[in-house]
Amino acid sequence: MPEPLLALRGVSKVYARDGAPVRALDGVDLDIAAGEYVALTGASGSGKSTLLHILGCLDRPDQGSYRFAGTEIASLRPDALARQRRAVGFVFQAFHLLPRLSAVDNVALPLRYSGVAPAVRRARAVEVLRRVGLGDRLEHRPGELSGGQQQRVAVARALVGAPSLLLCDEPTGNLDSRSGVEVIELLEELWREGCTLIVVTHDPGLAARARRRVSMRDGRVVGVAEQER
Amino acid sequence: MAGLRESLAELGHELRQQRLRALLSLSGVAWGTLSILLLLAFSVGFAELFARRQQGLGTGIAIAWPSRTTKAWQGLPPGRRIRPTHDDIRALALAVPGLEALSAEFVAGERLQVGARVLRVELSGVDPEFGRLRQLEPRPGGRFLNAADQDGRRRVVFLGDDLARSLFGADEPVGRTLLLREAPFTVVGVLRTKEQDSDYGALDEDRAFVPAATFADVYGTRLVNNFVYRAADPARQEACTDRIVQALAARLRFDPTDRGALGLWDTTEEQRMVATIFLAFHVVLGMAGVFTLLAGGVGIANLMFLLVRRRTSEIGLKLAVGARPAQVRREVLVQTLVLVGAGGTAGAVLAAGAVALARSGPWIAETGVPRIPTALGAGAALLLLAVGVLAGWFPARRAAGLDPAEALRE
Ligand SMILES: Nc1ncnc2c1ncn2[C@@H]1O[C@H](COP(=O)(O)OP(=O)(O)O)[C@@H](O)[C@H]1O
Ligand SMILES: [Mg+2]
Numbered sequence: 001m002p003e004p005l006l007a008l009r010g011v012s013k014v015y016a017r018d019g020a021p022v023r024a025l026d027g028v029d030l031d032i033a034a035g036e037y038v039a040l041t042g043a044s045g046s047g048k049s050t051l052l053h054i055l056g057c058l059d060r061p062d063q064g065s066y067r068f069a070g071t072e073i074a075s076l077r078p079d080a081l082a083r084q085r086r087a088v089g090f091v092f093q094a095f096h097l098l099p100r101l102s103a104v105d106n107v108a109l110p111l112r113y114s115g116v117a118p119a120v121r122r123a124r125a126v127e128v129l130r131r132v133g134l135g136d137r138l139e140h141r142p143g144e145l146s147g148g149q150q151q152r153v154a155v156a157r158a159l160v161g162a163p164s165l166l167l168c169d170e171p172t173g174n175l176d177s178r179s180g181v182e183v184i185e186l187l188e189e190l191w192r193e194g195c196t197l198i199v200v201t202h203d204p205g206l207a208a209r210a211r212r213r214v215s216m217r218d219g220r221v222v223g224v225a226e227q228e229r
Numbered sequence: 230m231a232g233l234r235e236s237l238a239e240l241g242h243e244l245r246q247q248r249l250r251a252l253l254s255l256s257g258v259a260w261g262t263l264s265i266l267l268l269l270a271f272s273v274g275f276a277e278l279f280a281r282r283q284q285g286l287g288t289g290i291a292i293a294w295p296s297r298t299t300k301a302w303q304g305l306p307p308g309r310r311i312r313p314t315h316d317d318i319r320a321l322a323l324a325v326p327g328l329e330a331l332s333a334e335f336v337a338g339e340r341l342q343v344g345a346r347v348l349r350v351e352l353s354g355v356d357p358e359f360g361r362l363r364q365l366e367p368r369p370g371g372r373f374l375n376a377a378d379q380d381g382r383r384r385v386v387f388l389g390d391d392l393a394r395s396l397f398g399a400d401e402p403v404g405r406t407l408l409l410r411e412a413p414f415t416v417v418g419v420l421r422t423k424e425q426d427s428d429y430g431a432l433d434e435d436r437a438f439v440p441a442a443t444f445a446d447v448y449g450t451r452l453v454n455n456f457v458y459r460a461a462d463p464a465r466q467e468a469c470t471d472r473i474v475q476a477l478a479a480r481l482r483f484d485p486t487d488r489g490a491l492g493l494w495d496t497t498e499e500q501r502m503v504a505t506i507f508l509a510f511h512v513v514l515g516m517a518g519v520f521t522l523l524a525g526g527v528g529i530a531n532l533m534f535l536l537v538r539r540r541t542s543e544i545g546l547k548l549a550v551g552a553r554p555a556q557v558r559r560e561v562l563v564q565t566l567v568l569v570g571a572g573g574t575a576g577a578v579l580a581a582g583a584v585a586l587a588r589s590g591p592w593i594a595e596t597g598v599p600r601i602p603t604a605l606g607a608g609a610a611l612l613l614l615a616v617g618v619l620a621g622w623f624p625a626r627r628a629a630g631l632d633p634a635e636a637l638r639e
Contacts, residue, residue, distance in 0.1 A: 058549050059634035078554045085633075086551030096637060100242055105235075110550035112232040161551065220544050 003070050004031040005196055006055060011064035012219075013050050016023070022048040024218035027064070034164070037191050039207040040200045042216030048200045049093075049169055051216070055198065056090045056167045057081060086114055089158030089195075091168040091187075095150045097142040097157075103129060106139045107156045114161065128156040132186055144147065148179025155186060166190060166200045172206065184209065233563065234589040236633075240564045249533070254528040255572040257618070261350050261522025262576025263583075265609055268514040270584045270599040276507040278424075278597030283500060285425025285433075287363040289390065289463050290472060292429060296454035302482065311481050311490050314451040315441055319356075320460070324476035327469055329461035330526050332359035333443045334452040336430065339439060342408040343396045350392060351431040352409070354444020362385075364423060364455045365433060371403040371418030378417070379440040386414040391434035393419045410447060429494070466497050470550035519612065525572065526616035526631075533565050533624035545636025558629035565621025566614070573613040576607075 013025040024047045032038055040048050053059035056064060057073055066073045068084065076084060097106045108125035116124070129138055132152040142150050151171060158166060168187060172180030184206055188223070191197040201207050208227065214225040244251040289316065298309045318333040335354035340347055340624065359365065359372035367373050378385050386407065393416070395403045406413045425432055445451055460469040478485040502564060537544065584599050 053634040056549070058637075059632070062464075065419075082548070082551050082553040085549060090549060094636070096542070098543060098546070109547070112235060112552070113547065113552035113556050157550070 003067075003071055005034040005036075006030070006032040007065075007067040008017075008054075008061075009065045009067075011051075011061040011066060011091055012056060013047075013054065013059070013062050016076070024056070025061070025221050028219070030214065030221060031119075033197065034196055035191075035194060037188070037197045037211045038199070039210035039213045040198060040214060041202055041204075041207045042222075043202070045217040046216040050215055050219075052167050052169050052198070052200055056088045057084050057099055058090070073093050082113070086110065086161050087163055087165065089155075089161065089163035089166045091151070091154050091158045091166070091171045093170040093200075095142070095154045095174075097150060099142050099151055102139045103134060103145070103153045103156075106142070106153055107160050108159050109157065124160055125156070128160045129153070131159070132156045137181065146179070147175050148182060151175060151179070151183050152186065155183065160200065163195070165196045167200070168197070170200050170202075172201065172203065232560070233255070236560045236563060237567060239560075240536075240567065243539065246539075247532070247535070250532055251568075254525070254532040255568065255575065257525030257528040258522065258569055258572025258613075259525070259576035259579065260608060261525040261616075262573045262613065263580045265518030265522040265612070266516065266577060266580035266601055266605065267583060267599075268518050269511060269589075269605050270580065270601045271596065272507075272511050272514050273602060273605070274593075274597035274599035275595070276510070277600075279503065279507070279520040280500075281610070282426035283496075283503060285364060285423050286427050286496060287457070287459070289466070289497045289500065290362050290457055290459045291455050291466060291493060291497070292455055293470075293494075294474070294492040295453075296490055298483045298487055300484040300487045302478075302487070303482040305482070307452070309483070311483060312452050313456075313477060313481060315445060315453055316451070317458045317477060317480050318453055321473055321476055322458075325472040327460050327462065327465050327472075329459045330358040330362050331456065331458040332356035332362055332388065333441050333453040333456045335441060335448070335450065337444075338447060339409060339437075341392075341396060343405070346396060348392070348395055351436050352444075353430040353436060353438050354448075355438050356441050359438070359457060362459055363433065365438070366421045366423065367418035368421045370401070371416075373418055374438060379442050382442045382446050383440065384409075384443060385411055385416045385417045385439065386515050387418045387438040388416055388420065389420050389432070389434040389436045390420045391432075392437060408441075412447070418485055429599040440564065463497055466495060470495065492593065522612065522616055526569070527569055527638040529542075529565060529572070529617075530620040530624060532568070533561060533621060536564075537561060537624045537628045540628075541631065541636045542639045545633045545639070546630050548631060549637060552627035557631075558625040561625035561628045562618070563622040565624065566617040569613055569617035569620060577609065612635045 008028050011025055011028040013021065015022045015024055017211060028051060040051065042048050045098040054061055060074060061078065071192065104122060104125045107129055108121040111121040111124060126138060129135060132155055134149060134152055139147060142153065145153065167188065171183055171187065174185065187199065196208060199210065207213055211227055213225045213227055214221055273352055281326050290629040295311045295313050298311060298496055301307050315333050322331050330353050337352050338349060340349055346549045355374065357375050357379060365373055374385065376388055388402060396402065396407060397405060405416050409414065458469065460466040474488055474491060475485040478487065483490050518553060547557060581601065584601055587599050
C-alpha cells in the first residue's frame with residue numbers, strides 16, 4: 001500500500017494555559033490518502049480545530065508524528081515549514097480577511113511571500129476570484145461583502161497558491177444555509193478536480209456529503225465511517 | 230524586495246490609526262538628529278573660527294630668538310650672549326633637513342613719514358618666505374616682498390592694513406612712496422585683513438616689512454633679532470628644532486645640547502593642545518546628541534512593538550499562508566528603517582535650514598560660521614541606520630517568532 005498523503009501517529013497536544021492543562025488532542029492516529037474528501041465532526045471543544053491546525057502545519061504536536069507526503073513535519077526548519085504551508089490551502093471559520101485590503105489584494109496576499117511578480121499576483125488573484133463567482137467584486141473590501149461572499153474570498157485566497165490539500169474549518173458555520181451550500185459546492189468542485197479536501201463541520205447534512213467521516217470526542221478519534229452517496 | 234509597496238501601505242495605515250504616538254516617536258528621532266547636527270555644526274564653526282584666529286600668526290610655525298648659553302663649552306663660561314647673523318640663519322636652510330620654510334627677522338622701532346604724517350611703527354626686515362610662514366597675504370593689486378627685492382636690496386615696503394590706512398587714508402598705497410630714515414621706500418603690497426589672536430611686538434596689521442638685506446644696509450647691522458621656521462612634517466618640528474640648535478652651536482661655538490641658548494615659541498604645541506580640547510568638546514556635544522537620538526530610537530522601538538501587537542492576527546495570517554519568518558522580520562525592519570529615515574530626514578532638513586540661517590547672522594564674528602561637514606552628515610546617516618536596525622530588531626524578532634495558530638486566535 002502506498003504511503004498516505006497525511007499520516008498522524010499518536011499525536012497529542014496539551015494546552016497549559018492558566019490552571020489545569022487541557023488535552024486538546026490525545027493520541028490521534030489517522031491516515032488520509034491523496035484525493036480524499038473527509039468530514040471531521042465532533043462536539044465543540046473536541047479538538048477538531050487543533051487537529052486541522054496541525055494538519056495545516058500551523059501548529060506542532062507535543063507528542064507523536066505527523067508526516068506529510070512522507071516528510072516528518074517536526075523536522076522542518078522555518079523556511080521549509082513556510083514552503084510546506086504554501087502547499088496547503090486553509091479556510092478559516094472566522095474568514096481572517098484583512099479589512100483594509102480589497103478582495104483582490106486579500107487573495108493575492110499569499111503570492112507576496114512566494115516570490116511572484118506583482119503584476120502576475122494580481123492577474124492570478126482576479127482569475128481565482130472569477131472562479132469563485134466574485135469577478136464583479138474585485139475591489140470591494142470585506143466590510144462591503146456579505147458573509148457568503150467573504151467566505152468565498154477566503155476560499156479564493158486558499159486556492160490562489162494552487163494547493164493539493166484544502167483544509168476548511170467550519171467553512172459554513174457563519175453562513176446562512178443557502179450561502180453555506182454554495183460554498184460547499186464550490187469546495188466539492190475543487191475536490192473533483194483532484195484536491196484532497198478535509199472539512200470540519202458539525203452540520204450532519206454537510207458531513208453526510210463527504211466520502212469518509214471522522215468523528216472526534218475529547219481529543220480522540222472515536223469513529224471512522226466510509227460513506228456512499 | 231517582496232512587497233515593499235504593500236509593506237509601506239500597511240505602515241501608513243497603522244500610523245494613521247496612531248497619529249499622536251507616531252508623531253511623537255517621529256519627532257523624537259527628528260529632535261535627536263537635529264541635536265546632533267546643530268550642536269556639532271556650531272561646535273565645528275567655533276573650532277574653525279578659533280583655529281583661524283590662532284593661525285593668524287602662522288600655521289605650525291616656531292619663533293626662535295637668540296638668548297644666553299646655559300652650559301659651559303670648550304672653556305667658555307655659561308651665560309654668554311649668542312649673536313647669530315643673517316648668514317648664520319641662512320646657513321640653517323642647508324644644514325637642517327626637513328625645514329619647509331625659514332626666515333630671519335630684524336626688528337626696530339622706526340618712524341615712517343608720508344607728507345606731513347609721521348607714525349612710529351614696528352619695522353621688520355625679513356626674508357621672502359616670511360610672508361608664507363606668517364600668513365601675510367597681500368591684498369589684490371599688491372604683493373609680498375620677493376627674492377628680487379632681497380637680492381637687489383631694494384627700498385620696498387609691505388604694510389599692515391591698519392598702518393596703510395593711517396598713512397594713506399583712503400588712497401591706494403601700492404606704488405606710493407614713504408620716507409624711512411629720510412630714504413624713499415616704495416609700497417609694494419598691503420596685508421589682506423586677517424584674524425589674529427596672538428603676536429610678538431605688535432599685530433601684523435600695524436607693522437611694516439622690508440627685505441632683510443635692505444634692513445641690514447639701512448641699519449648697518451647683521452645681527453638678527455629672531456627667526457621663524459616650520460618643519461615640512463609637523464610631527465618633525467621638535468627634531469628640526471634640535472638640528473637648528475646643533476647647527477647654530479657649531480657656528481657660534483656653544484654646547485650643541487644647550488636648548489636654553491635659544492628662546493623658543495613653538496606654536497604647534499598650543500595648536501595641538503587646542504585641537505585636543507576641541508576634539509573633546511565635539512565628543513561631549515556629539516554624545517549629548519547621540520543620547521537624544523537613542524531616546525528617539527527607543528520611542529520608535531516602542532511604537533513598532535505596539536504595531537506588532539496590534540497586528541498580531543495579521544502577522545499570524547501571513548505566516549499561515551506561507552510567509553517565511555525572515556520575510557516577516559524584514560517587513561518590520563524595513564518599516565522601522567523607513568520611520569527612522571523619515572524622522573531623521575525631517576531633523577536634517579530643519580538642521581540644514583537653521584544652519585543656513587545662522588551662517589548670515591551678525592553673531593558669526595563671535596560664534597564662527599556653523600556648517601555641517603560631509604563627514605558629519607555621513608556619520609549622522611550611519612548612526613540613524615544603526616538606530617533604525619536596533620529599534621526594529623526586537624519588534625521584528627517578536628513578529629517573526631509568532632506562532633500562527635496562536636496569533637490567529639487573537
Ligand atoms: N490556545 C489554547 N489555549 C488553551 N486551550 C485551548 C487553546 N486552543 C484550544 N484549546 C482547548 O482545546 C480544546 C480543543 O479545542 P478546539 O480544537 O478548538 O476544539 P473544536 O474546534 O473541536 O471546538 C478545547 O477544550 C479548547 O478550549
Ligand atoms: Mg473549532
